[in-house]
């Protein structure tokens with residue numbers, strides 16, 4: 261994340277697939293842009309309404325971060341935002357042909373690979389830096405808590421705590437660079453509990469969830485064929501946090517220590533850091 265100049269992608273690239281919550285297919289085309297920040301366009305809607313990828317656009321944090329502007333919304337933006345954030349992309353147009361980003365394999369990897377394959381163009385303008393100036397804390401009533409302290413680079417420490425014996429309490433700390441993210445975080449997939457599936461589906465969520473894009477746990481353990489990391493759950497939560505913090509824009513410098521991070525808490529932290 262220590263790229264000092266603003267950046268965009270060199271060529272456009274496209275990914276497509278089902279949305280984990282909506283169950284609807286959509287195609288995402290990323291297009292280079294030298295100005296304007298990161299912005300979604302709902303190209304399936306009349307007039308292709310634009311939704312800036314920033315904190316003001318956040319309209320939902322229930323099992324994913326959603327952005328909206330007027331009647332246009334985009335669901336589950338955190339994985340592409342994490343990939344753009346660690347790649348230091350400041351300006352890009354994200355044309356989406358549906359309401360939700362493709363979940364792909366449930367991890368961040370395909371987004372990061374697509375950006376790398378598209379190539380990077382460094383612009384003349386210096387990147388904006390958002391520095392944690394003094395120690396601050398954020399707690400949300402649903403249980404997530406955070407402390408942010410000054411640091412020269414972005415470091416993320418996180419603890420998660422789930423009753424399920426295959427997860428339990430997991431802790432990790434990562435100095436976030438594109439390379440560290442690619443190796444340590446990007447492959448980590450999203451996860452859910454089989455016992456919650458019915459309730460989520462009744463609420464209109466997880467309509468596109470499957471073992472191809474989600475680690476599913478039941479009383480006997482992980483249903484999928486194995487994990488990519490022993491602490492894949494923790495690593496995915498770290499990636500989600502990076503994606504939510506990317507909505508601040510610019511290069512974040514600080515050490516974020518988080519306990520049970522959630523999208524709701526991540527966005528509350530991002531708003532406080534942005535003050």
Ligand SMILES: [Zn+2]
Pocket residue numbers: 338339450496500
């Ligand atoms: Zn996620």
